[in-house]
Amino acid sequence: MSNVLLEVCCGSADDVIEAWKGGANRVELNSNLFQGGLTPTAGCLEVVKEVVDIPVMTMLRPRGGGFCYTDVEFKTILKDAKILLNHGSDGLVFGFLHEDGTVDIERTRAAVEAAEGKPTVFHRALDVTPDWKRALESLIKLGVTRVLTSGQASDVFFALETIRDMIQFAGDAIEILPGAGITLENVSRVVEITGTKQVHLARHKSMPDPSVNNNRSIYFGGALYPPEDRYDVTDGAYIAAVCGKLR
DSSP: OTTOEEEEEESSHHHHHHHHHHTOSEEEEOBOGGGTOBOOOHHHHHHHHTTOOSOEEEEOOOSSSOSOOOHHHHHHHHHHHHHHHHTTOSEEEEOOBOTTSOBOHHHHHHHHHHTTTSOEEEOGGGGGSSOHHHHHHHHHHHTOOEEEEOSSSSSGGGOHHHHHHHHHHHTTSSEEEEBSSOOTTTHHHHHHHHOOSEEEEOOEEEEEOGGGTTOTTOOOSSSOOOOSSEEEEEOHHHHHHHHHHHO
16 A cells, blocks of 8 residues: 555545645646546646645546537637647547547647656546556557546446556556546545556535625525535645645
8 A cells, every 4th residue: 555646536626725735746736626627727837836745637528528529619628728838738538539539649649749758547438448457558559648537337346346447458558547526435446456556536625715605595696506605626635635645
């Protein structure tokens, strides 16, 4: 369990700073974690880079839903990549699929080239590909640094053997980063069974925001009505506890 790297999934500058204070080794910066993580703003990244001294990977995802993008969306992704790199991003996170769920080779190649030598991550789009071995082979050939995966299950803990197989299959050619459902209670088991040297998780606590309480009949979202008198921020104490198990 010694020297296992902890990456924390973050949805705001406060998230990143709390994760860093808790001892995280690396963060993945997004916006809108409710939809699985979308592209963060350059301003958010700038604020983060003024404070933390750990690598900040930035998500490239212009919308929720799947990973087969329109030409306009992909053009936006490449523009965002350039902007984020110019504002201090330490690497790019992305995933591109065809309608049949196979890896979009050309768009992935373009994103790797856009990174200009910085680390690249193919995110959990891998988990909906029809053949993970073929997908990994493609990503290795393209020079992707690592993949974030739940082992093609809803939760890492349901796919520990698959993740172990992925790590063995990948060897030194590409990094395998397990994520989804990892907790303080199961992280030791995940590391023990898979042999991974890095894990990815998110943990938030609720913070109050009473500014909307004068009129609780008003909602600012869409069809779903989550509470608007509170928001989530990374639980730094929980991150520190996980780090204590990994070091």
